[in-house]
Amino acid sequence: MMKMYDIIIVGGGAAGFFAAIDIAEQNPSLKVAVLERGSEGLTKVKVSGGGRCNVTHAEFIPSELVQNYPRGEKELLGPFHQFMTGDTIEWFEKRGVELKIEDDGRMFPVSNSSQTIIDCFLNESKKHGVEILYNHAVKTFQNENGLWKIETSEADFLTEKLVIATGSNSKIWSLLENLGHTISPPVPSLFTFNIKDVRINDIPGVVASNVEIHIVDTDFYSEGPLLITHWGMSAPAILKLSAFAALELAERNYKFRIEINFIRKSVNDCLDCLKDFKNELAKKSVFKSAQFDLPKRLWQQLVLASEIDIETRWAELNKKQLELLANQLTHAIFNVIGKSTFKEEFVTAGGIDLKEINFKTFESKLFKNLYFAGEVLNIDAVTGGFNFQNAWTSAFIVAKSISQ
Structure with missing residues (x-):
């Protein structure tokens, strides 16, 4: 039987959880689900920063911040004027997570544990009624009569708006390529x-x-x-x-x-x-x-x-x-x-061609109601919390776009 949701987010990582929480918080009446292919989400958050989670970097000027992105520097300037480091700090503090700045500018939870960030996401998801569906590996998705149909290893879904936040996932890139999106081939970075x-x-x-x-x-x-x-x-x-x-x-x-x-x-x-x-x-x-x-x-x-x-x-x-x-x-x-x-923090250059994205909304220029957040796009950064800042910013703008 086909399950229906207002918004489905594919990818139970940093960007996926952030977007889901923001959407559900702003629109309590909407039915929001996150599809995670594994038995647990936020695995990259868990190992980041040596297990401490390097949440962001203490750079507060958009034009300076973008210089840390080998791919995405030009495209992220506008989005960073909407949501950047100071907003990230405030977002987590409002949800009980205080961040600290280290001498090199990296920012971590005061607890020095990535579990603090994971617990925040899980608690906020539960609080706002976001459904987290684990072990749901996506097989296909396509647009039918203005709705997105998603087939997973466990069930089939219909949704009006689809958000892809899967990071560097070759299977999802392949599905997007089949839809008509251009994918820049992934190569290692960092x-x-x-x-x-x-x-x-x-x-x-x-x-x-x-x-x-x-x-x-x-x-x-x-x-x-x-x-x-x-x-x-x-x-x-x-x-x-x-x-x-x-x-x-x-x-x-x-x-x-x-x-x-x-x-x-x-x-x-x-x-x-x-x-x-x-x-x-x-x-x-x-x-x-x-x-x-x-x-x-x-x-x-x-x-x-x-x-x-x-x-x-x-x-x-x-x-x-x-x-x-x-x-x-x-x-x-x-x-x-x-x-x-570099440690467990494998980062790739590659992903959806940035020319095919509207960076005011992070919506696909090719398909209505298809949004992207995080490293599924051809955006990557140097080490120091910058990749996460891209995840938070893109997720925030996706949530704002959907909520409006």
Whole structure:
């Protein structure tokens, strides 16, 4: 027997729950259901931020916020003027969840537990009569006589308005493509770089706090902290680069070269500093006297890579060694041989072509009463709470559009 709802939301994730709660709260008379393919929803929320849930980021200017979206920067500017970070904070506080700002701008629940966010969504859904239907994997959906017919593994449904909030789901993308929507092929975003290099093989855990990184032969560039790991390199400087260069790096099959400036000085300025050190630290060991606030173990590896012996004193450095060290500090080249997923927070670039979406309502331009929220669209962000902010904003605007 066909079940009828006023609004059906496909996808029991962050955007799906947020939209369902907002719709039901504004329209108590509407019958709202969320279809979740698994036995529990909000699984991505649970693991995000290392289990703490990085809800959003403390950036309160829309034009600045959008710069964290390699795909979606232009399209999200208008939506962020409707609902952004401050609104997210207020939304959760009204529902009993207080957020805190950490030194790097990331925002988490004060409880430091993603379960707080999950409990909020589940409690609010129950409070406003949202039906959560688990183990309902969607098989097909199509528009018939102005209504959306959805077939799942458990039952068939009819609804006037359909919201797709499934995130990066290849099955749903395929169904949307069959309807006529254009799908940008998904490729990984937010990943770490696999590197085997004698300079870093023995120093995992070392952090260079402020570096510049370029992908050789491209215009892709990032800056910030760099973490040396057992498999290569990670931390914000790498993750940001991986997000903005996601399509290019996929085409290269994740084999490319990066150039790192560990001290953010020109090679000539670096040489001048090294010559000063040669005079000031004449009798000291180059190997043992780290400069430019670099971690000692990293400095030592760069010194060895510059053909400088462990026993060499500053006064003994020749012109060639000074130039080699300056190049290691400002133009170090590393070969990347692959990628690794960033923790459990797998993010993809790809999804519904943004030209096919009305960003005033997040409704499909191709089909009336078909809405989208979250990463099902070809929108993704760097790490730090930005992907969730896109989920909250798009879900809010979908709910507002439907409620009007």
